[in-house]
Amino acid sequence: MKWGGESRAICKYLLMIEARPLIVRLRNFVGDTVLSIPALRLLESHGYRLELVGKGWARSLLEAEGWAVHVRPVGLRDRVRQLRDLRARFEAEEAGFQKRSNALLFPYAFSAALDARLGGLRAQGHAGDGRTWLLERGLPRRDGRHTLVEYWELACDFLGVQAEPPKDIGMRVTxxxxxxxxxxxxxxxxxxxxxxxxxxxxxxxxxxxxxxxxxxxxxxxxxxxxxxxxxxxxxxxxxxxxxxxxxxxxxxxxxxxxxxxxxxxxxxxxxxxxxxxxxxxxxxxxxxxxxxxxxxxxxxxxxxxxxxxxxxxxxxxxxxxxxxxxxxxxxxxxxxxxxxxxxx
Incomplete structure (x- = not known):
């Protein structure tokens, strides 16, 4: 039986119902977001439903991937309120949401870790920039890596797996x-x-x-x-x-x-x-x-x-x-x- 786009979408939806929500903070640049796609797919393949937080343009860029994109507000107070609202929503959906790591940060910045901490999330991300104490776990950032590999290894470390990144990204369009x-x-x-x-x-x-x-x-x-x-x-x-x-x-x-x-x-x-x-x-x-x-x-x-x-x-x-x-x-x-x- 051949599976068309509609059939694949239905299958993905059924899988997402059972998947655990994971809040993922995207970086603020188009190139970085594109280079993070293999890492995002890796997270999804391990049973996570991705709830992305990023710039408004990410919705159109990633539309064909089917991931939810929550547009990140500008002000600190609004950013924290957004994360708290997402946390409350997913706590109501999954009893164990706050008992596990529930957020992954692609940005290196101190502010990304601070937002997550004030939002009550148990976030992981790259260690450094004086922010490790804000994270549930600081993950290693290795030297001499292409940016795509760096993001891929971040996802691997979060998942506790070892895998090779794909040779091509294969970003989809609708x-x-x-x-x-x-x-x-x-x-x-x-x-x-x-x-x-x-x-x-x-x-x-x-x-x-x-x-x-x-x-x-x-x-x-x-x-x-x-x-x-x-x-x-x-x-x-x-x-x-x-x-x-x-x-x-x-x-x-x-x-x-x-x-x-x-x-x-x-x-x-x-x-x-x-x-x-x-x-x-x-x-x-x-x-x-x-x-x-x-x-x-x-x-x-x-x-x-x-x-x-x-x-x-x-x-x-x-x-x-x-x-x-x-x-x-x-x-x-x-x-x-x-x-x-x-x-x-």
């Missing part, structure tokens, strides 16, 4: 998100697999900083001259920069992260700086050219088998010619018949 992405592309006259999606900003800024490839505007002009459609999906703080720096790109404003993930998945190739959408692209299996300059990629590079790191060495950027050649190769694999003849 059918509705995929349909919305296709409609946005169709409105621009762009076909899936036949465009380059660029992520030229880093940290929500438009200035050329160390993490932003200085040659991005020239690169986009070269693509335009070669007849390659270029799509850009700016965040709220990036719209003006997108208008000024990339006027020839097809701009899609106001796109929520779940639909953005679907757009990344349908691109012929994604070219990105060290930024959250690069991690999203890798997570959904998009062909990704991840451009790095002075920053060390060992800890923060996008994770997955479809990622190509474009880097000459510490402090050196790839040239436009090098990236153009990589784009041509990626597009030829995605859609050989649609490859523009003018693309060098």
């Amino acid at each position: 059918d509705a998100q995929r349909e919305q992405a296709q409609a946005l592309l169709a409105a621009q006259g762009v076909q899936p697999g036949r465009f380059v999606l660029i992520c030229p900003f880093a940290n929500g800024r438009v200035e050329f900083l160390d993490r932003s490839w200085p040659a991005f505007p020239d690169f986009v002009q070269r693509l335009k001259a070669a007849g390659v459609p270029v799509v850009i999906v700016p965040g709220p703080a990036e719209v003006l920069g997108a208008k000024d720096l990339y006027p020839s790109a097809l701009r899609l404003d106001g796109v929520v992260l779940g639909v953005y993930s679907a757009l990344l998945q349908q691109a012929g190739v994604v070219v990105a700086n060290d930024t959250g959408p690069a991690h999203m692209a890798a997570a959904v299996g998009a062909r990704l050219l991840s451009i790095w300059g002075p920053v060390d990629a060992a800890r923060w590079a996008p994770w997955g088998s479809t990622v190509t790191l474009m880097r000459r060495g510490p402090g050196a950027w790839s040239s436009v010619d090098e990236v153009m050649a990589a784009v041509r190769e990626a597009l030829s694999e995605a859609s050989p018949a649609a490859l523009p003849q003018a693309l060098p």
Whole structure:
């Protein structure tokens, strides 16, 4: 018997009824949240129903995973009230909720541990930053780890298991998100697999900083001259920069992260700086050219088998010619018949 998406959802719902609730505090950044997905799935596979606390955008980003996301308030008093309300709700649901570790903190910050303590939770998280005394148990934070591995090991330590992290994240998108992405592309006259999606900003800024490839505007002009459609999906703080720096790109404003993930998945190739959408692209299996300059990629590079790191060495950027050649190769694999003849 074949199981469709609806059948899997029903099965997951039935399993969740029996699962123990676990409050999980997400980090405040898109890339970190994406890199924590394998760890979250590991927790779920060991009988926990995840009750995530994080930024509002996490709801759209993680919608296809089916996890509850409680939007974290800004003020300390409201944050503590939220956690106390969640604690009371889960105590009423499970008699042993307060007799076990019932929260896991991905952030390293002192404030995350303080919130959990004031909220009456029995939380675990990484030791350090002077916060261990606030935790039920401080877990080791090991040196020399990629961030995804660090989060994975945090979940393993919480569970008391040993396991290897997956080679690919495999972040899901919903059918509705995929349909919305296709409609946005169709409105621009762009076909899936036949465009380059660029992520030229880093940290929500438009200035050329160390993490932003200085040659991005020239690169986009070269693509335009070669007849390659270029799509850009700016965040709220990036719209003006997108208008000024990339006027020839097809701009899609106001796109929520779940639909953005679907757009990344349908691109012929994604070219990105060290930024959250690069991690999203890798997570959904998009062909990704991840451009790095002075920053060390060992800890923060996008994770997955479809990622190509474009880097000459510490402090050196790839040239436009090098990236153009990589784009041509990626597009030829995605859609050989649609490859523009003018693309060098």
